[in-house]
Amino acid sequence: MGVQNTGTSAFSRQGQPLIYFLVQTYQDEDSAKSAYGTVWKSWKQTVPEARALWNGKVGEQSDAVVGSTRSMVEGSKGLLIQVRVGSVIMLSMAEAGPQVGMTDSYLDRFADAFAKRAEEAQRGTTPSAGLVEN
Secondary structure (H helix, E strand, O other): OOEEEEEEEEEOOOOOOEEEEEEEEEOOHHHHHHHHHHHHHHHHOOOOOOEEOOOOOOOOEEEEEEEOOOOOOOOOEEEEEEEEEOOEEEEEEEEEOOOOOOOOOOOHHHHHHHHHHHHHHHOOOOOOOOOOOO
């Protein structure tokens, strides 16, 4: 309830983890705070065998888990980080097969970068960075 806009993106490169991003903007900060737990509960289910992962202080609220992928292939790994900044909830997800290495901190820099850009946008300033396609 209260979602104003939703955006998604995915990045893949052979031999690298598959990365997904989901951003939801809410009508105000209170709506985003209220939705945070429900959104987390829903998305956390996409990481089987999830166990909590400390991802440091990112945004105003954040949670992270590491586990398997929905494929449940032995040796696969899934990561999920959810961050709230003001009226925005951002999810960063990564999946890697058994032959693709991925550290537990793989998504930290992405989540941090998106949180900083969201803070800038909410202050009414132009985001200082963006993604450039190579």
